[in-house]
Amino acid sequence: MASRNWGIIGGGIMGMTLAHRLSQAGHKATIFESAPEVGGLVSSWKMDDVEWDKFYHVILLSDFRTRNILKDIGLDDKIEWVETKTGFYINGKLYSMSDTIEFLKFPTLNLIDKFRLGLTIIVASKIKNWKKLEKIPVTQWLKKWSGNNTYNKIWLPLLRAKLGESYKKTSAVFIWATIQRLYGARRSGLKKEMFGFVIGGYKTVIQSFKKTLIDEGVIIKTNYTAKEVISSNNNKPQINFTNGLCEQFDEVIVTLPASIAAKLCTSLSAAEINRLNNIEYLGVICVAVLLDKPISNFYITNITDSEIPFTGIIEMSALVNKKYLGGKSLVYLPKYVVDKDPLFNEPDEAIKKYFINNFKKMYPWLTDDNIKFAGVARAKHVITVAKLDYSEMLQGVKTSMPHVYIVNTSHIKDGTLNVNETVKVAETKLEEILN
Numbered sequence: 001m002a003s004r005n006w007g008i009i010g011g012g013i014m015g016m017t018l019a020h021r022l023s024q025a026g027h028k029a030t031i032f033e034s035a036p037e038v039g040g041l042v043s044s045w046k047m048d049d050v051e052w053d054k055f056y057h058v059i060l061l062s063d064f065r066t067r068n069i070l071k072d073i074g075l076d077d078k079i080e081w082v083e084t085k086t087g088f089y090i091n092g093k094l095y096s097m098s099d100t101i102e103f104l105k106f107p108t109l110n111l112i113d114k115f116r117l118g119l120t121i122i123v124a125s126k127i128k129n130w131k132k133l134e135k136i137p138v139t140q141w142l143k144k145w146s147g148n149n150t151y152n153k154i155w156l157p158l159l160r161a162k163l164g165e166s167y168k169k170t171s172a173v174f175i176w177a178t179i180q181r182l183y184g185a186r187r188s189g190l191k192k193e194m195f196g197f198v199i200g201g202y203k204t205v206i207q208s209f210k211k212t213l214i215d216e217g218v219i220i221k222t223n224y225t226a227k228e229v230i231s232s233n234n235n236k237p238q239i240n241f242t243n244g245l246c247e248q249f250d251e252v253i254v255t256l257p258a259s260i261a262a263k264l265c266t267s268l269s270a271a272e273i274n275r276l277n278n279i280e281y282l283g284v285i286c287v288a289v290l291l292d293k294p295i296s297n298f299y300i301t302n303i304t305d306s307e308i309p310f311t312g313i314i315e316m317s318a319l320v321n322k323k324y325l326g327g328k329s330l331v332y333l334p335k336y337v338v339d340k341d342p343l344f345n346e347p348d349e350a351i352k353k354y355f356i357n358n359f360k361k362m363y364p365w366l367t368d369d370n371i372k373f374a375g376v377a378r379a380k381h382v383i384t385v386a387k388l389d390y391s392e393m394l395q396g397v398k399t400s401m402p403h404v405y406i407v408n409t410s411h412i413k414d415g416t417l418n419v420n421e422t423v424k425v426a427e428t429k430l431e432e433i434l435n
């Protein structure tokens, strides 16, 4: 395609990657972001005297697309790789599950259950054709391979924690993709899985990415909220903004969640709007806590206890050296909920109290004196629910509006939500559009 002028709505990783690849291909690109800064879900905030991501982020050795972007923006030598440990909180007790011996010692499952759990992971990691799994409910697939006992004691609480009640309509692709991601490094020939982070967190990434884009000639307009995309008389799509301004482009890409894209693009067909509105999202409410000491040596503590309101505990400082966190420990307490969940209407103070009281139940030595900061981050559209036949129901990137495209994370059909998959969608869908 000859050089065109592109407008991109949304300045998250998706919008930034699209702009980067477009300008590398000789096109002009402008990003419009409603927030005062680009970054979206990878944005950072100040917690006491520490600035780090609002939501936790980790990079895997097998995240080759993310690592390519980091190379492009000059940060590939700023990643630190660490071997981390995983914990489980079951019936009020914490257990380590980081190696084979710990796995064999793991309580609540007998040897046969453990064998079947291990087998399920091996089977999932060997499957190449995920399309077949789209037709099978995740509950059915897990019960088949793991048996009822392991399903009820391990998988069901984990599914509930990650998907809320939406697990009932989720296909087996979800668990397949999760296992594939965790075993990706081994599949790709890397000896062991390690988790990585960029020194300074995603703030460093966004700053360098933004600088690279500006050097490439990309225009970034923040505090610009798109109100609608219309087809103008001269066949050029036009973006109208809430500040009363409007701009026309040769091509427009919307990177916002499906239902928002449906509202924004005014003359889509009823079938397109239906397909976009059919995509269900889970949101997240995440309490970040800064402590004066560590709580464990686990990066992730999975919680199978239904009494605890959050999904798990992510102890960022088990990965990130505390020297980058002002000597403190940083812990995230996330809860995944549907966007209509009443918890979204609760004030921050109530959520903090609810989460921290339960956090203290898990760690009875913890007092308010140990807590140096606690803050609530929320996002309503985070993970799409991978329902049965999900990929069949998706709206393609091309729309019936001339030169208007919708590219967002709902296009992740065979992966979990992460930056690497977001970059993959941006790169592959852009290739599709340009060809």
Ligand SMILES: Cc1cc2nc3c(=O)[nH]c(=O)nc-3n(C[C@H](O)[C@H](O)[C@H](O)COP(=O)(O)OP(=O)(O)OC[C@H]3O[C@@H](n4cnc5c(N)ncnc54)[C@H](O)[C@@H]3O)c2cc1C
Binding pocket: 009, 010, 011, 012, 013, 014, 015, 032, 033, 034, 035, 038, 039, 040, 041, 042, 055, 056, 057, 058, 059, 224, 225, 226, 227, 255, 256, 284, 286, 334, 379, 382, 408, 409, 417, 418, 419, 420, 422
């Ligand atoms: C709790 C949590 C944990 C995660 N953990 C990891 C992890 O460990 N590793 C990993 O790789 N990934 C992780 N991710 C995923 C990662 O953050 C996402 O894959 C990625 O940030 C998605 O980028 P995006 O551009 O698609 O969406 P977004 O970041 O949501 O970008 C959309 C942008 O559009 C803007 N916008 C919205 N409406 C308008 C409008 N009308 N006009 C203009 N702009 C608008 C928004 O402000 C936003 O900046 C995690 C995410 C969450 C929430």
